[in-house]
Amino acid sequence: MDIQFVLYKLALAGIILLVSLVIAMYATLAERKVAGFFQDRLGPNRAGTFGLLQPVADGVKLFMKEEFMPATADKFLYLLGPCLTMLVALLSSAVIPWGKSINIGGVDYSLQVADINIGVLYVFAVVSIGVYGVMIGGWASNNKYALMGAVRAASQMISYELAMSMSIVTIVMTTGSLSLNEIVAQQPGIHWNVWTQPIGFLVFTICVFAECNRAPFDLPECETELIGGYHTEYSSMKLGFYLFSEYINMFIASAMISSLYFGGYNFPFINDLGLSQNVLTLLGTGIFFCKIGVFIFLFMWIRWTLPRFRYDQLMRFGWKTLLPLAIANVILTGFFHLLFKN
Amino acid sequence: MIPNSKNKIVLTKRSKVVSNKTMTWIERLYLPAIFQGMAITLSHFFKKEVTIQYPEVQRPVSDIYRGLHVLKRDDQGRERCTACGLCALSCPAEAITMIAAERKEDEMHLYREEKYASLYEINMLRCIFCGNCETACPKEAIFLTERFVPSQTKRDKFIYGKDVLVEPKDAPIDISKRQTPEVLAFKKDKTQSHNK
Numbered sequence: 001m002d003i004q005f006v007l008y009k010l011a012l013a014g015i016i017l018l019v020s021l022v023i024a025m026y027a028t029l030a031e032r033k034v035a036g037f038f039q040d041r042l043g044p045n046r047a048g049t050f051g052l053l054q055p056v057a058d059g060v061k062l063f064m065k066e067e068f069m070p071a072t073a074d075k076f077l078y079l080l081g082p083c084l085t086m087l088v089a090l091l092s093s094a095v096i097p098w099g100k101s102i103n104i105g106g107v108d109y110s111l112q113v114a115d116i117n118i119g120v121l122y123v124f125a126v127v128s129i130g131v132y133g134v135m136i137g138g139w140a141s142n143n144k145y146a147l148m149g150a151v152r153a154a155s156q157m158i159s160y161e162l163a164m165s166m167s168i169v170t171i172v173m174t175t176g177s178l179s180l181n182e183i184v185a186q187q188p189g190i191h192w193n194v195w196t197q198p199i200g201f202l203v204f205t206i207c208v209f210a211e212c213n214r215a216p217f218d219l220p221e222c223e224t225e226l227i228g229g230y231h232t233e234y235s236s237m238k239l240g241f242y243l244f245s246e247y248i249n250m251f252i253a254s255a256m257i258s259s260l261y262f263g264g265y266n267f268p269f270i271n272d273l274g275l276s277q278n279v280l281t282l283l284g285t286g287i288f289f290c291k292i293g294v295f296i297f298l299f300m301w302i303r304w305t306l307p308r309f310r311y312d313q314l315m316r317f318g319w320k321t322l323l324p325l326a327i328a329n330v331i332l333t334g335f336f337h338l339l340f341k342n
Numbered sequence: 343m344i345p346n347s348k349n350k351i352v353l354t355k356r357s358k359v360v361s362n363k364t365m366t367w368i369e370r371l372y373l374p375a376i377f378q379g380m381a382i383t384l385s386h387f388f389k390k391e392v393t394i395q396y397p398e399v400q401r402p403v404s405d406i407y408r409g410l411h412v413l414k415r416d417d418q419g420r421e422r423c424t425a426c427g428l429c430a431l432s433c434p435a436e437a438i439t440m441i442a443a444e445r446k447e448d449e450m451h452l453y454r455e456e457k458y459a460s461l462y463e464i465n466m467l468r469c470i471f472c473g474n475c476e477t478a479c480p481k482e483a484i485f486l487t488e489r490f491v492p493s494q495t496k497r498d499k500f501i502y503g504k505d506v507l508v509e510p511k512d513a514p515i516d517i518s519k520r521q522t523p524e525v526l527a528f529k530k531d532k533t534q535s536h537n538k
Contacts, residue, residue, distance in 0.1 A: 038383050040389055040390075040391055042391050042393045301380060305379045306379065
């Protein structure tokens with residue numbers, strides 16, 4: 001491993017970190033804008049043209065707020081909660097293939113920070129840690145609403161992780177690899193996994209909504225019942241971390257959906273354009289971000305359309321509908337795979 | 343249960359009988375209903391926004407809208423108000439306060455008649471914008487206009503004195519829409535009971 005390689009990977013990780021943060025920042029603005037448009041309003045438009053400085057204003061506002069900590073809170077865990085949530089939200093971007101590779105001076109530089117051969121497993125591991133951030137934050141606040149939110153979050157995330165893993169098992173079966181790079185590479189042109197795995201896609205998308213605590217699965221933080229849920233006792237930038245990590249999660253989740261089911265950086269007629277490798281890679285990355293944008297919009301579209309689940313409905317839906325559906329999908333896929341591929 | 347449906351009280355014709363029928367298999371999937379809902383929200387996404395951007399754009403108001411008051415001057419720029427106190431008397435909210443003073447020799451160009459209001463205040467938090475002061479005024483001195491009373495952060499900022507209420511000499515405030523010739527003729531009509 002030479003020094004050049006290490007420097008390149010460090011730079012790439014830095015860029016991806018920056019891009020994730022900027023996109024999450026503007027996702028908060030997009031959310032408010034989209035909400036406005038869905039409700040025949042304009043959304044924020046006073047801070048800068050089209051409200052482009054609104055995220056900055058929000059950030060400044062959060063920083064200026066009083067830093068409050070409940071007297072009975074566990075100091076260390078109380079601080080650990082938002083940090084862990086933020087860390088975990090950013091971790092999974094390491095294995096997502098953002099593009100093919102760029103050729104500089106005869107050396108190929110892959111646009112993926114870590115092409116580990118168990119990429120999918122890594123994502124699941126990281127996502128599972130995500131529940132600790134919420135759980136620890138809710139527990140350390142020493143508040144009944146926060147604890148209720150944390151309990152809900154924990155049970156919801158664990159329940160929906162099962163169905164999510166099951167829906168990915170089918171992808172792994174058809175691809176024969178756990179590496180995200182390999183999964184994306186096997187969907188050239190328009191041969192996307194969504195055409196062969198529509199049920200898997202549906203189950204995965206629903207579960208991702210639940211994992212991100214987004215409406216209609218926003219029970220952990222539902223304002224109307226739990227006045228904020230697990231982050232009831234958080235203020236200032238610690239609250240900002242929780243809210244911000246939700247948008248990073250949304251961005252990463254959209255990237256996962258795009259790369260698992262919609263071909264990632266692949267797009268139709270990729271080889272008919274007659275462009276050089278570097279241009280194609282950049283174009284593919286652009287297309288990938290467009291797909292991510294579409295899914296972020298879907299997240300918001302659903303949020304402003306559907307009402308929240310009741311807790312028993314949430315559990316019944318996860319265990320009695322999604323999990324059996326995902327298992328049936330695995331069995332069916334295995335059956336067809338054996339029948340036609342060999 | 344309602345024993346006789348003929349005796350049922352019908353308040354509106356919109357009432358629907360709630361049916362508790364079991365849902366079909368397609369309905370229990372919920373997906374068609376979800377897509378229907380998403381189509382509805384998306385149709386609103388492309389609809390024209392109803393927002394009126396207030397300070398820059400103002401909602402059009404009626405010609406006789408009752409907003410912020412104005413104390414008029416006559417055509418020579420003299421204040422019309424003679425501090426008779428009829429507006430304060432007619433005010434149901436008791437929002438108007440005034441102190442009368444006698445015009446001096448050198449103030450002929452400032453006030454139309456011998457008596458004038460040295461202090462004239464309207465408490466905008468008390469005012470209910472009924473327009474009774476305008477109706478009561480025998481000198482066509484006070485009118486309500488279509489201007490708004492802007493928001494303030496201090497309560498005492500809402501007590502408007504003559505500095506705000508009297509129209510500026512160089513920028514007279516047009517009240518011709520509400521004081522039409524017909525209205526003026528009615529006000530001065532000696533056969534009407536209000537002028538007896």
